[in-house]
Amino acid sequence: MLARDIMNKKVLSISPDHSVSHAARTMLENRISGLPVCDDDGKLVGILSEGDLLRRAELGSAAWPSAPRDKTEPRAFTKTHSWRVGDVMTQPVVTVDEDVSIGRVGALMAANQIKRVPVMRAEEMVGIICRSDILRAIAAAVPDPIAGGDEAVRRAVLARLCSDLGLDRGAVEVTVENGTVSLSGQVESEAEREAARVVAETISGAGGVRNRLRIVAN
Template sequence: MTRKVITISPDHGVRHAARLMLDHRLSGLPVCDDDGNLVGMLSEGDLLRRSELGSAAMRASNGKSPRQNPETYIKGHSWRVGDVMTPGAVTVDADASVDHIAALMYARSIKRVPVVHEGRIVGIVSRRDILEVIVTARPDRPATGDEAMKRAVLARLSSDLGIDQGDIEVRAEGGVVALSGSVESGVTRLAARVAAEAVCGAGCVRNELRVVNGVDCETPGSAR
């Protein structure tokens, strides 16, 4: 989470907001009132319907001209941030987990989530923060020993993909795991390899599964 959050007032100008976003390389700004309460978000998307960009940009959201839609006219012509921003905001508490925030971003198609405490913004989590978590996360410790790897792969296939242990044969020899049997789709075949690699490491899986119906989703050069 970024604790030093750049905010803007609903009474500030749109051009000032755009300059802040450019100068600080931000894709959005929290909008706070005089008491510090979060009242909305101004994003790059909100500025894509500006009159400065031409009439086509103003019609892009609903296909109507500003004369036909007063809301489009306001979004495109008002100089006030409060008129152009998206009112309200999707927020999380300070104790929200990373997986919850990531799921929220995905479900709402948003790039940042303000963190609030008692109505006041105390930080903001961006997609960049989520990427940093991925980069710094410690990978699962690979299982060691052929029998241990076999049991771990079977358990992972069951827990993560719901595949019964009798549906896929797993063999382990010399640190290499082989998957054999039949699955219903290429996606399932690919997912099985991914699950097995999560246990024993990339490049240590021979995917010999056959696809009963559908197309194999393995990309050229993938482990087989």
């Protein structure tokens, strides 16, 4: 599944010349936690989120540094006091191409600790993906179908153990009887043992898993 398959195509945006209070009201009225910021030509120039507004002068002196401590403080003062969205927004913006996989989108969100990612087609913003869109994709996911029969399940489990976990094909034995998968052999850690169980459980057609793998540290 790709970014374009789950993105919201109707994107509400604001101008860098809008006021911070207008932006806050817009987020509240539309029940959203962030807004892309676009210039007069529609070009994405930043993004304003709830996080950008947590240290505002309107919240009192405790929300922002009272005395300059380093060369970045003037910038912090501008961000906490300016009424212009353009001075407060986050930039540059983390974006994704519409043909990027949703797995990559989720990884970018986690790595950058962000809740939304604009989706681009060349220089044009064509949508936006929020964490809730990722959750909906997970909720709708179903196991990959495989051919029926114990031997097909055995081959699928063994292949996934090798490709996903990098386990040595000769170190793990997989048998399947009436859909129940039995794992035997040895792994190097409890984490590998549990991951092997999960691999077997996610194979469509596996009726149950007996995990008899032994832990043998190198």
